[in-house]
Amino acid sequence: MLDEVLVNEQPSTDTEETAPCFQTPGPTVTFHSLRYRIKERLGMFSRQWVEKDILRDVSGILSPGMNAIMGPTGSGKTSLLDVIAGRKDPKGLKSGQVLVDNTIVTSDLRLCSAYVVQNDILMGTLTVRENLAFSANLRLSRKEYSSADKQMRVDSVIQELGLKDCADTKDHVTLKTGIIYQFDHLTLMNKGEIIYAGAANKAITYFEELGYKCEPFNNPADFFLDVTNGTVLPQIHNNKSEMCSNSDEMVENENPLAVIYRKSPHFLNVKDRLTQISDGLDPEVTKDDRVGYATPFYYQLMLVSGRTVRHILRNPQTSYAQLFLNIFFGILVGLIYYQIPHTLPEALQNRTGAFFFLVINMVFGNLSAVELFISERVLFIHENSSGFYRTSVYFLSKVFADLIPNRILPVFIFSAIPYFMMGLKPDVEAFFLYCVTMSMISLSAVSLAFLISASVGSFAMANILIALPYVVMMVSLAEQKIYRHVDCLLCSKKFFKNTCIFSLVRFTFNQVALTGIMCVCLLLTYVQLRRISRWK
Numbered sequence: 001m002l003d004e005v006l007v008n009e010q011p012s013t014d015t016e017e018t019a020p021c022f023q024t025p026g027p028t029v030t031f032h033s034l035r036y037r038i039k040e041r042l043g044m045f046s047r048q049w050v051e052k053d054i055l056r057d058v059s060g061i062l063s064p065g066m067n068a069i070m071g072p073t074g075s076g077k078t079s080l081l082d083v084i085a086g087r088k089d090p091k092g093l094k095s096g097q098v099l100v101d102n103t104i105v106t107s108d109l110r111l112c113s114a115y116v117v118q119n120d121i122l123m124g125t126l127t128v129r130e131n132l133a134f135s136a137n138l139r140l141s142r143k144e145y146s147s148a149d150k151q152m153r154v155d156s157v158i159q160e161l162g163l164k165d166c167a168d169t170k171d172h173v174t175l176k177t178g179i180i181y182q183f184d185h186l187t188l189m190n191k192g193e194i195i196y197a198g199a200a201n202k203a204i205t206y207f208e209e210l211g212y213k214c215e216p217f218n219n220p221a222d223f224f225l226d227v228t229n230g231t232v233l234p235q236i237h238n239n240k241s242e243m244c245s246n247s248d249e250m251v252e253n254e255n256p257l258a259v260i261y262r263k264s265p266h267f268l269n270v271k272d273r274l275t276q277i278s279d280g281l282d283p284e285v286t287k288d289d290r291v292g293y294a295t296p297f298y299y300q301l302m303l304v305s306g307r308t309v310r311h312i313l314r315n316p317q318t319s320y321a322q323l324f325l326n327i328f329f330g331i332l333v334g335l336i337y338y339q340i341p342h343t344l345p346e347a348l349q350n351r352t353g354a355f356f357f358l359v360i361n362m363v364f365g366n367l368s369a370v371e372l373f374i375s376e377r378v379l380f381i382h383e384n385s386s387g388f389y390r391t392s393v394y395f396l397s398k399v400f401a402d403l404i405p406n407r408i409l410p411v412f413i414f415s416a417i418p419y420f421m422m423g424l425k426p427d428v429e430a431f432f433l434y435c436v437t438m439s440m441i442s443l444s445a446v447s448l449a450f451l452i453s454a455s456v457g458s459f460a461m462a463n464i465l466i467a468l469p470y471v472v473m474m475v476s477l478a479e480q481k482i483y484r485h486v487d488c489l490l491c492s493k494k495f496f497k498n499t500c501i502f503s504l505v506r507f508t509f510n511q512v513a514l515t516g517i518m519c520v521c522l523l524l525t526y527v528q529l530r531r532i533s534r535w536k
């Protein structure tokens with residue numbers, strides 16, 4: 001319900017260490033007659049669509065400094081900022097344009113602009129300073145800013161927002177509260193229209209002139225929301241307050257406060273400035289050159305992987321649990337099938353059971369991988385749409401940071417324990433092939449989980465979708481593995497030589513099939529991540 005805040009300040013290119021950095025005023029952002037419309041299905045299964053205006057002819061100026069946008073839930077604050085920053089689907093923008101320093105901008109503005117949203121879209125295991133540093137490192141070009149400059153930028157933001165006390169804590173609520181009370185310019189919105197825009201300290205006077213009364217004990221932010229919501233009415237009666245209370249005179253669906261604002265000197269002044277800007281606009285000059293990422297691929301990969309590793313180290317429960325479960329399960333299987341005999345039919349029966357258990361654990365032990373992309377979906381959409389990093393960088397950093405500590409290392413421990421306890425072939429080559437097969441089963445199961453994780457937005461859905469392929473995979477792999485080992489058992493006893501050749505073919509076929517599953521699933525995971533809409 002509260003607000004979105006835009007910090008409109010431009011980094012200085014001054015690289016002298018002693019000079020106060022980033023203090024030059026930022027650009028002026030103007031938006032002219034923005035009209036944004038969405039299409040909604042009438043009912044869940046309906047074929048009819050209705051159009052809904054989210055922004056209705058919204059114009060304004062965001063001057064350098066702290067700009068706050070407030071309004072009730074659904075009033076269009078986020079949509080306005082998304083349209084300005086180029087994060088909203090351009091198809092919905094029916095009219096209007098956004099200018100930065102009198103130059104028309106395209107949706108690539110998202111790659112070089114930022115704003116603080118009301119939802120907590122930050123990495124929870126990182127401190128306020130680390131989150132800001134992560135953003136600065138990725139979004140400030142390495143050619144223009146040295147590490148010291150970036151550090152100064154982070155320090156200056158912490159200082160400006162009064163966050164010194166919590167800079168090294170993970171208290172992100174303070175980060176948001178700190179920002180909210182620092183604004184110079186206030187825009188109040190209701191139902192997709194602006195009802196006030198101007199100096200924050202003049203807003204109360206503006207509404208008092210309309211007959212509203214802000215009690216001394218009332219928080220101004222609550223007062224503005226009460227006025228916007230219509231929960232308080234004008235108490236002093238004059239011409240303007242009559243207009244506010246008498247909505248009958250208004251055209252249906254018109255917001256009286258928006259109508260009054262459009263007639264106010266505040267808006268007339270804004271309109272004059274916008275007209276001047278539009279008249280002086282050179283249609284040839286547009287900032288439509290493609291803005292690339294501020295940092296190269298390898299640097300993004302290093303930073304994002306570093307953050308992922310730090311996240312795992314600070315939140316190691318999943319890795320510990322995975323390791324513990326594998327050791328426990330390994331010992332359990334080893335104890336149940338301790339030193340299994342090499343004579344038929346016991347050898348066959350015992351191996352059947354043991355491999356069935358091993359494959360079950362390899363497949364179902366990786367169920368936790370379905371949470372990988374779901375838990376960070378909002379963060380990924382936010383950072384990706386803001387141009388922090390490429391999708392491939394995120395994909396690679398997450399896949400490798402999860403695969404090595406959570407999937408590959410535990411598999412080796414798990415494989416070794418029951419192998420020797422069960423008394424299988426004491427042969428390096430056999431053990432190696434056994435470990436490779438186990439790892440391949442595990443990686444195939446993980447890749448399938450990654451694919452589902454990248455394709456759906458909820459855990460419930462992911463759990464439903466993963467169950468069936470896991471059962472199919474488990475049954476077919478267990479069956480293949482049992483026969484392969486029975487064949488090898490027979491070979492080791494020097495029986496049926498041709499069965500061993502058959503076994504080798506089957507083994508190669510298994511490995512190729514598992515590699516295929518793994519590659520296809522990982523490729524599709526990447527495709528699915530790319531398909532996640534960056535438009536809000």
Ligand SMILES: Nc1ncnc2c1ncn2[C@@H]1O[C@H](COP(=O)(O)OP(=O)(O)OP(=O)(O)O)[C@@H](O)[C@H]1O
Nearest residue numbers: 001002038054072073074075076077078079080536
């Ligand atoms: N892509 C979209 N598809 C459908 N409806 C949308 C879309 N974007 C915005 N809306 C609708 O537009 C209205 C304004 O949404 P917006 O998120 O801009 O409001 P807000 O003032 O930021 O609200 P909140 O404070 O709850 O975030 C809401 O009714 C919302 O449901």
